[in-house]
Amino acid sequence: MINDQIILSKISNPTTKEEGFRLLLKAYQERLYWHVRRMVEYHDDAHDVLQNTMIKVYKSIERFEGKSKLYTWLYRIATNESLTFLSKRSKKSTSSLDDELEHVGRTLQADSYFDGNEAQLRLTQAIYTLPEKQKAVFNMRYFDGLSYRDMSNILGVTEGGIKASYHHAVKKIEAFIKKGNYE
Template identity: 55%
Template structure:
C-alpha cells in the first residue's frame, strides 16, 4: 500500500460527490486485511462479518477525524481492534456463565494417541478463556508473529506490558493444555 493510494482514498472521501467512490476504494484495499485481523480475535465468520460491518460504518462516519498522524491502515486497525474488543465484552456479558462454557472443552479426556483435532479444540478454548488483552497479544504474537515494537505502536501500550501479557497468556495456555494430557 503506497501513501499515494491512501491520499487518493482520503481525497475522495473528503469530497461529498466522490465519498461513496472513496469508501468503495478503501474497502477494496483494506477490507480483507481487516476481516482477518478481526477473525483472529472473534473466531467465527458470522461474528467477524458483524464486527467488520460495524467497523466500516464507524470509519465512514468518522473519516473526517483521521488526522494523518499515522498510516491509514494503522487508524483502521485500531478501530477494528476496538470494535472487536467491544463485541467480545458484550458477548461475555451475555453469556450466563462463560467459565462453564469453556469448561466443557477442557473436559476432553486424553487418549493413548493424541488426537490433533481435540488438541486444536483445546488450544482454541484455552486462548478463548484468556482475558481480552492477553488474548489479543497472544494471537498477534503467536499467529501473526508481530514484533512487540509493532504491537506497541498499534495498541498504544509499552513493549514491557505486552511482553508481560504474552508471558502470562503462554503460561495459562500451557496449563490448560497440560490439564487434559
C-alpha cells in the same frame, strides 16, 4: 497494494469519497475480518463486528490526521469493537469457564466454518481462556505477525506492556495445553 495516500486523498474529496472508501475496503477488509474473527470466534459475530467497525470508520475517517499508519488506526477501531462485543457477550453469559470451553469445543467442531484439526481446536480453546486484551495481543502477534510497536499503537499501551501481556498469554496457553495433556 494501493497506496494509503491515494485512498485518503479520494476519501477527503466528497465527490470521490465512496470510491476511496471502496478502495480502503478492498485493501483492508479481509485482514480486518480475520483479526475480528479470531477475537470473536464465530463467523456471524465477526461479520456484525466488522460491519460496525466499518460504519465507525466511514463516519470518522475524515478526522484521521495521518499521525499513525492507516492500518494501525483501522486495527484499533476493529479491536475496540471486538472487545466491546466480547464484553457484552460475557455479561450475558452465566455459565462457568469449563462449561463455556466445552460449548466452544462442541460448537466449533459442529461449525461448518471451522476446519481445524485436533491441535488447532485445542489451541483455539486455549486462546478462548485468555483475558480479552491478552487474546488481542496474542492473536495480533501470532497470526498477523505484527510488531510490538504496531500493537502498542493499536492498543494504546506501551511496548513493554504489550511484551508482558504477550508473555503472560503464551505461558497461559502453554499451561492450558499441558493441563489437557497430563490430566
